[in-house]
Amino acid sequence: MLKRTHTCGELGKDHIGESVNLNGWVNTVRLHGQVIFIDLRDRYGKTQIVFNSEDYDGDFESVKKLSMEDVLSVKGTVQARGENAVNPDMSTGEIEVMVDTMELLSETTPLPFVITDRESASEDLRLKYRYLELRTDELQYNIITRHKAYQAVRGFLSENNFLEVETPILMKSTPEGARDFLVPSRLHNGKFYALPQSPQIYKQILMISGFDRYFQIVKCFRDEDFRADRQPEFTQIDIEMSFVDEEDIYSNMEGMTRHVFKEVIGTELPDPFPRITYDEAMSKYGSDKPDTRYELFLQDVKQFTDVSDFNAFKSAECVKAIVVLGGAKYSRKNIDEMTDLVKSFKAKGLTWMKMEEGQLTGGISKFFGDDLQKELISSTGICDGDIIFLIGDERSVTEKSLGALRVEIANRENLADKNDFKPLWVTEFPMFEIDEETDKLTFLHHPFTSPTTQNVNELDSDPESLKARAYDLTLNGYEIAGGSIRIHNPEIQNKVFSLLGLSQEEAQEKFGFLVEALTYGAPPHGGIAFGFDRLVMLLTGSSNIRDVIAFPKTTSALSLMDGSPDSVSDNQLDELNIQIIKKK
């Protein structure tokens, strides 16, 4: 091997005349009979190397056989390109390397897809050959950006006195929350470890141990169903602080987020980040993670529909509307598509009216008299050429479905600027909600979240109306972090467990060690966890989480490259005393 003296991204005019060695992959071959151009690629860039039959020392015929993704080492001389031959699209486009010696380090068999064109293969094929896909410019950029994000996070937190502490991957299964991935124990027959859904309990215990500022960039595991932005294993920036309230968390985390965006992509974020309460976010945006890059607010129109002749809305708990600028252009088909969308969020339908020449027309407009139309027009601010969409239903259905429609319309109308980053704290989450399946009280965040009250009696009287000291950080419609101030009083902690329907025994069995730890001098503490993959997704402008993970799994949690999960040998099962029961 001719060991490289330079990478494929660094040669320029200053190197003209130098003898250099390059190593890399053949990106493209352009064969012209007696002269051959090859773009040689490594992770630093591409350099055009030239083989000329007159100057090349080796066997020119074997150079003709080179094809994409062969691995070469070459020795040659850097030369300026002719004036017409300069390639302004390449950072090394002013020079080329005239090769005199070449060694073929590795020859590739025919490729399953073309590396230079990521779109040339479907995603399942790319995932099977992930090592090839990772050679593409886009994924190389994403992985490099991810690296920069790790370093920026560690740099900032370490600089600010946070200690990086590792916590166990094999831990105790805890009830509630997401489904655990289980790991059978060989030494303890019939018992199981769980993989952490998050290091939540460990980090609280670290606070009790006196490590008042902790962080960890850590894998978490949840055995649930997946989405474009959810994987079975994902990475969190896990953070916890002692002797703090919400304001300390906000200011530190804003500092970290600003630092990361500045360091990694050179973007300045606002200071401070704006805040909105959960109730206001739901009411105004129909989402607990609103994208504030555009307005398109939800407006309450129940007072108008109640006095109209449109009876379907009269019994609805909540009637809201959004006005789309220029939306009168929407066809029947467009509106049908949007109707399907809101129906998937349990809305019964989507009603609409268009505004033309000062009049509301079409849709349900005939149910609104002239005077009522005028009031509705002036209240909503609808203008000629606009459309107004209305949904009436239970409050949560109305808001969620209109919130989804709001995002869909923003996509269609290109309302969100890709280079615009709008962080937003969402605060004052409810402490509990009713689980629709079991009809029982359940937590919104997790069972260690402090309620806003420290009064045990108040907790008992009307738990549903209680607020939690919980907060989410959202960015452009994504939840990128969530956290809370924790309970540090064992009495309150036990009360919350009991409200959640955990018996004294269950709570003792599952969380007893934490409750006991709280009795030995627990400092007030709180923290947050960032979804690191989502953060990198936003930093790279990717639209799915798989594009920022080196070896992701599919939506059905398969790894197409290595074929996991897979069956194991009977021997392995015997050692664990596990028997597979065939499903009927």
Next chain:
RNA sequence: GGGAUCGUAGUUCAGUUGGUUAGAACGCCGGCCUGUCAAGCCGGAGGUCGAGGGUUCGAGUCCCUUCGGUCCCGCCA
């Protein structure tokens, strides 16, 4: 658990109302070519139409089952 959608050459796709020998581009193989950068031109090989079953004289096309991808609802503290 549910909904939508996709699966045809190595790859991306086309394939009419069910009808003769399933096409194109890129890639691959061979040939020509000394200034290209998505090089160009000529030729060639390459198909279990995801799998299984059914309807039919006849299925890539219609029906059922199943596997896999993607997106979404539920779920995900």
